[in-house]
Structures are given as structure tokens and as C-alpha cells.
Amino acid sequence: MTSSKKITRQTVSLFHKKIKEAKRIAISGHMNPDGDCVGACLGLYTYILDLDGEKQVDLLLEPISEKFLFLKYAEKITQEKTGEEPYDLYIALDCSDTGRLGDFRQYFEEAASTICVDHHISNQGFGDLTFVIPDASSTCEILYDIFEEKKMSFDTAQCLYLGIVHDTGVFKHSNTTRRVMEIAGALIEKGVRPDFIIDETFYKKTYIQNQILGRALMESILLLDGKIIFSAIKKKDMDFYGVDSQDLDGIIDQLRVTAGVECALFLYEKAEGQFKVSLRSNDKVDVRKVAENFGGGGHVRAAGCTVEGNVRDIVNNITPFIEQQLIQEENV
Numbered sequence: 001m002t003s004s005k006k007i008t009r010q011t012v013s014l015f016h017k018k019i020k021e022a023k024r025i026a027i028s029g030h031m032n033p034d035g036d037c038v039g040a041c042l043g044l045y046t047y048i049l050d051l052d053g054e055k056q057v058d059l060l061l062e063p064i065s066e067k068f069l070f071l072k073y074a075e076k077i078t079q080e081k082t083g084e085e086p087y088d089l090y091i092a093l094d095c096s097d098t099g100r101l102g103d104f105r106q107y108f109e110e111a112a113s114t115i116c117v118d119h120h121i122s123n124q125g126f127g128d129l130t131f132v133i134p135d136a137s138s139t140c141e142i143l144y145d146i147f148e149e150k151k152m153s154f155d156t157a158q159c160l161y162l163g164i165v166h167d168t169g170v171f172k173h174s175n176t177t178r179r180v181m182e183i184a185g186a187l188i189e190k191g192v193r194p195d196f197i198i199d200e201t202f203y204k205k206t207y208i209q210n211q212i213l214g215r216a217l218m219e220s221i222l223l224l225d226g227k228i229i230f231s232a233i234k235k236k237d238m239d240f241y242g243v244d245s246q247d248l249d250g251i252i253d254q255l256r257v258t259a260g261v262e263c264a265l266f267l268y269e270k271a272e273g274q275f276k277v278s279l280r281s282n283d284k285v286d287v288r289k290v291a292e293n294f295g296g297g298g299h300v301r302a303a304g305c306t307v308e309g310n311v312r313d314i315v316n317n318i319t320p321f322i323e324q325q326l327i328q329e330e331n332v
């Protein structure tokens, strides 16, 4: 196994060698794919096909949000493996562990060779060749450094820009470094239009999405002197509005920017009695640590987990871990 917390000339040439030598490749990302995951998967897919249009590559990803469908080759995303034989090479993107691959995990495990590119701090490094760079804003930033700039097409650039925009919350989270802005600048020089990507994929909402956002905000509850805010959407309400989980994007960010709030929680019911919890913090709480107590993970300021139970019990179980960190912070 070659594991690297830095991108070196040696690991980059190994990356390209593995792709060149493999006949059948799978590119894959995490369950419930977000902007970085979609950008990384499609960015790598376009990059490989631009180099060799004959290469057989499966893009194994759960269905993506409609707002990303304008990206080149978005229609190639599939949940079906081609052929019976294991893949020669399986590339996992934006996944902190193989469990995050969901139903595709088995294909990763049986592949002849594997690569992992990720920026989650909890990633222990899995796969034959790993690029795990927690300081990177996004998986797309790492891919930018691995790719040869002159071989990057407009379509690849657009995907990478999208991933960076989403994981930095449009260049404003603490992971927005000088390097991030330089890369964004280089991608703009490739023809990417920031206004288009940012509005179309980040801020634009359908009428129904706005309605459910409004409802989640209206029903939100403040706890702990307004330092914690939470809101939840039940399955029956999602069915009533005819929305899926991707229509709920952005609710957590709006909760987080409530004045006085340190930590925001948003829950939606994935299945009867099972809730996906998103956690965000402003500057005092490490939400990854909170999520890890419930089998989840993520980053310092953005994390998630899936928990069984009812809303009240879940919130009551999670908030003490947040409170504990806030008390420690006050005592420093």
C-alpha cells in the first residue's frame, strides 16, 4: 500500500500508471452524493475519457440531484456493474471508509487494484494507493493537484470548481485557503463561469424546496440559551410535499447562520424511525467528534450520522455531547 498525506511526483505518476494499465475501471463516491462527491467523480471520469476515449469506466454512484445533471456525462452514472469480472481498478472518492461506498463496497473489495482520494481527517487510509489530505478543502482540490493542468478540459474544470464551491460553502468556510482561491482562478481561466455554477447548484431552489425550507425554519427550536438549534422533517411531510433528501439541501446552512447559534442540527426521516442527522458548527464545536459517538463522521464544522429513534430522543441524546464541548470551551 502506498499512502500519502502529501501529493508527490511519485504518487501522482503511480496514479496515472494505474489508470493507464487498467482495462476496466470503476469510479465511485459516497452514499447520498454531495457536490464535492459528484464533482470529483464526474471530474475524474471526464479526465480519464479525455485521455483515452476507449477506456471502459463505470461511474458507480447513487442517483444525483437534478441540479447536477447539466455536467457532462452525468447520464453515465449507474448503479449497475458492467460484466461479471472484478474491476482492474476501483477508485473511491470523498469516502472516509469503505462503508461509505454503500452497496458498491463489495466491488471495491474484490477489485484487483484500488485507489482512495479523500480529505476526511478520520480516513485511516484504505486502498493500494491513497491520497488522504485532511488539509485540502475538498476531494476536488486534491484531484486538481493530481491532474495535469494542460490535460484538463473545460468539463473537468467545471466539475472540480463545483466540488470546491460546495465543500467550502462558496469560498467561506475555514477550509478556504489562498491555494483554494488560486485553483478556483485557474479553473475560471479554463472557462468556468462562477455565477452559473454557484447560482444553479448552490443558491437556486425550486418552489417546493423553498416551501420545505420555510417549514423547517418555522418549526425550528432553540436549545441551550440559543446556542443550539434543531429542526426535523418527518417522512410523511416529505411525502406530502413530494420531496426527497436532496431537496432538503441548504436547510442546515440556514439554521447555522441564526444569530447566537454555535451548533445546528437538522434531521430527516430516511425510513420509519430512522433519521439522518446533519450537524454544522460555527467556531466552537467539533461536530465530527459529536457524530462519531453515533457511528457517523465528517469534518470539524460539518458532520453527519444516521440514528434510530424518535426526534426528541435523538436530539436529547446528541445535545449533551455538544454542551460538553461548549462548557469545556468556556472554561479554557
Ligand code: 5GP
Pocket: 030, 034, 096, 100, 277, 278, 279, 295, 296, 297, 298, 299, 302, 303, 304, 305, 306
Ligand atoms: P451532510 O450533513 O451534508 O450529510 O454531511 C456533512 C459531512 O459529514 C460530509 O463530509 C459527509 O461526508 C459526512 N457524513 C455525513 N453523514 C455521515 C455518516 O453517516 N458517516 C460518516 N463517516 N460521515 C458522514
Ligand code: MN
Pocket: 036, 037, 094, 119, 137, 138, 139, 167
Ligand atoms: Mn468532500
